[in-house]
Amino acid sequence: MNFMRYFTSQKKGSAKVAKERLQIIVAHERTQRDGPEYLPMLREELLEVVRKYVQVDQEAIRMELEREGDYEVLELNIMLPESPARHQARAR
Amino acid sequence: MARIIVVTSGKGGVGKTTTSAAVATGLAMAGHKTAVIDFDVGLRNLDLIMGCERRVVYDFVNVISGEANLNQALIKDKRVDNLCILPASQTRDKDALTQEGVERVLEELSQDFEYIICDSPAGIERGAMLAAYFADEAIVVANPEVSSVRDSDRVLGILASKTRRAERGDEPVRERLLLARYSPQRVERGEMLSVEDVQEILAVELLGVIPESKAVLQASNAGVPVIMEDSTDAGQAYQDAVARFLGEERPHRFLVEKKGFLGRLFGS
Ligand SMILES: Nc1ncnc2c1ncn2[C@@H]1O[C@H](COP(=O)(O)OP(=O)(O)OP(=O)(O)O)[C@@H](O)[C@H]1O
Ligand SMILES: [Mg+2]
Numbered sequence: 001m002n003f004m005r006y007f008t009s010q011k012k013g014s015a016k017v018a019k020e021r022l023q024i025i026v027a028h029e030r031t032q033r034d035g036p037e038y039l040p041m042l043r044e045e046l047l048e049v050v051r052k053y054v055q056v057d058q059e060a061i062r063m064e065l066e067r068e069g070d071y072e073v074l075e076l077n078i079m080l081p082e083s084p085a086r087h088q089a090r091a092r
Numbered sequence: 093m094a095r096i097i098v099v100t101s102g103k104g105g106v107g108k109t110t111t112s113a114a115v116a117t118g119l120a121m122a123g124h125k126t127a128v129i130d131f132d133v134g135l136r137n138l139d140l141i142m143g144c145e146r147r148v149v150y151d152f153v154n155v156i157s158g159e160a161n162l163n164q165a166l167i168k169d170k171r172v173d174n175l176c177i178l179p180a181s182q183t184r185d186k187d188a189l190t191q192e193g194v195e196r197v198l199e200e201l202s203q204d205f206e207y208i209i210c211d212s213p214a215g216i217e218r219g220a221m222l223a224a225y226f227a228d229e230a231i232v233v234a235n236p237e238v239s240s241v242r243d244s245d246r247v248l249g250i251l252a253s254k255t256r257r258a259e260r261g262d263e264p265v266r267e268r269l270l271l272a273r274y275s276p277q278r279v280e281r282g283e284m285l286s287v288e289d290v291q292e293i294l295a296v297e298l299l300g301v302i303p304e305s306k307a308v309l310q311a312s313n314a315g316v317p318v319i320m321e322d323s324t325d326a327g328q329a330y331q332d333a334v335a336r337f338l339g340e341e342r343p344h345r346f347l348v349e350k351k352g353f354l355g356r357l358f359g360s
Contacts, residue, residue: 019289026245
């Protein structure tokens, strides 16, 4: 049964895509909602700094706030464009 | 003091009213004095689902404005003891609900009832905010579908920040998820988000999973809360959810498709 499920879910995986999209957008919206107020500004300034060195677009910086017990972790992802192969491999 | 429970979702048409009717009826059948309020001003519907539409004389807004007292507006259910319905108004004036008015009605109901179920309208406008504001607990209804899940997350954010409990710094509103219109067959085929997927994304306690079921439409046609239809899958799933709500542990029964041997073998 599991064996069959493996194949069927490989074939038509729209639920998988849905889950991945939701995870990204929900994390993004939570960060906006629950994050500190300076976050958008921090993001803009970081973007400026990065752009001094490489040309990246608006979406290249992804910030996610995660709560782990008593403290919060701000996860910062900067996607660099120069190496298309690696870029693709990392982008989910 | 009553427990105030909001049934909410963000997205429209996911099953809030169906759930409010089922949960209120289930709690009353378990012996708890329960009132269920329709907060959907302008789009009264709970009365139809509860089968009491012809007995509406006064409504929620009449009580708030002082045109009627609570006892005149409350409709006592004919089938189940301990159950009353407070219908929504059909007025088009969206500002008819005021925070003070809602608070007064809830306080008065709290004297007599153990549970007050607030059937929220869709969206995050005034009516939905007021339905959630005084809640002690929330049942967040979602469908296994992207926009519903995203809206649920927004609603969870509102429950955590825009309620009386949040503003007072009291213990937070207890949030539980009810996943409705679930189709195990489609989940198995990879076409629909699974209950595990949704839980992983929303990270909230699961109250129940209600299968996509013909019984829901049939029950609404007849004006009988589906939970009273003992022999149906949706009815039983709601019965389990109410039992869990009251602290009982029950396994989730409708997560896999019932299949014959061949179907199981070939996963179709
Ligand atoms: N488990 C289910 N299986 C099949 N149909 C369902 C199920 N739950 C709800 N429905 C159907 O979905 C429709 C919307 O249900 P309902 O009115 O309860 O949603 P709602 O969230 O209250 O909508 P609104 O946002 O407009 O208030 C109805 O036609 C109902 O019969
Ligand atoms: Mg409704």
